[in-house]
Amino acid sequence: MNSEEKQLKNAERLLEQAGYTLPQLIQAFGKYNSKMLMLGDADYSKFAMTYEQLKQSDLDKTEKGKRLEELATILFEKSVTNIFDVYRNCRTSTNEIDILLRWSEHARMSAINTAFPCFGESFLCECKNYNGKVDVTYVGKFCSLMLVTGTNLGIMVSWDGVTGRGSWSDSKGLIKKIALKENKYIVVIDKNDLCRIYNKEASIFSMIYDKYLALQTEVDYSKYILKHDAELDLGKIRRGL
Numbered sequence: 001m002n003s004e005e006k007q008l009k010n011a012e013r014l015l016e017q018a019g020y021t022l023p024q025l026i027q028a029f030g031k032y033n034s035k036m037l038m039l040g041d042a043d044y045s046k047f048a049m050t051y052e053q054l055k056q057s058d059l060d061k062t063e064k065g066k067r068l069e070e071l072a073t074i075l076f077e078k079s080v081t082n083i084f085d086v087y088r089n090c091r092t093s094t095n096e097i098d099i100l101l102r103w104s105e106h107a108r109m110s111a112i113n114t115a116f117p118c119f120g121e122s123f124l125c126e127c128k129n130y131n132g133k134v135d136v137t138y139v140g141k142f143c144s145l146m147l148v149t150g151t152n153l154g155i156m157v158s159w160d161g162v163t164g165r166g167s168w169s170d171s172k173g174l175i176k177k178i179a180l181k182e183n184k185y186i187v188v189i190d191k192n193d194l195c196r197i198y199n200k201e202a203s204i205f206s207m208i209y210d211k212y213l214a215l216q217t218e219v220d221y222s223k224y225i226l227k228h229d230a231e232l233d234l235g236k237i238r239r240g241l
Contacts, residue, residue: 047198051071087100176215
């Protein structure tokens, strides 16, 4: 057990003595401000070095894709000690997954997973470095992969983001459609988001949580569709009453 794990265990013990749990603390304060969700000094140094390499223009597409995958692994594997089991380059019967993440046994035993229900039991992370923004074709393929694996959350790490401004025919619009029809949520992390983490302005967890809520709120419009006063009369007219 390293020093960070010992500190986390000590913090859990003190919270229990005070009548609180770690998930309760994260839910109340940690989604945005807690340093528990930030990278430790050593891991931040690795993240910063890889991020700075990504910003170099002389990296080819393949190398940039590898660096993106390294960044994602650092963020999820190291942001909070031992809460995710991270599997890289897993194969299904038909596809290869860049990164598959599951809550660790420690996270389940401590009930930390209940602080971020949007992650589900497991989720996918794909890292794509196109020459430009990711188009609808790949977004559709990513959704298909989520359907095959039974995951409801997918993180797409794309340096330049995805195409469009939210119209139904572009990538952002397709992401909305998928959320609305399939209850599958694709959260996009781009270079601006990575810059915020680099500047220590946000953790990957708070960022995903905010983007998930924004996507869910935007497409979940059913609560605004209320019965109109004239519906009963119109129904009678249609039935010839």
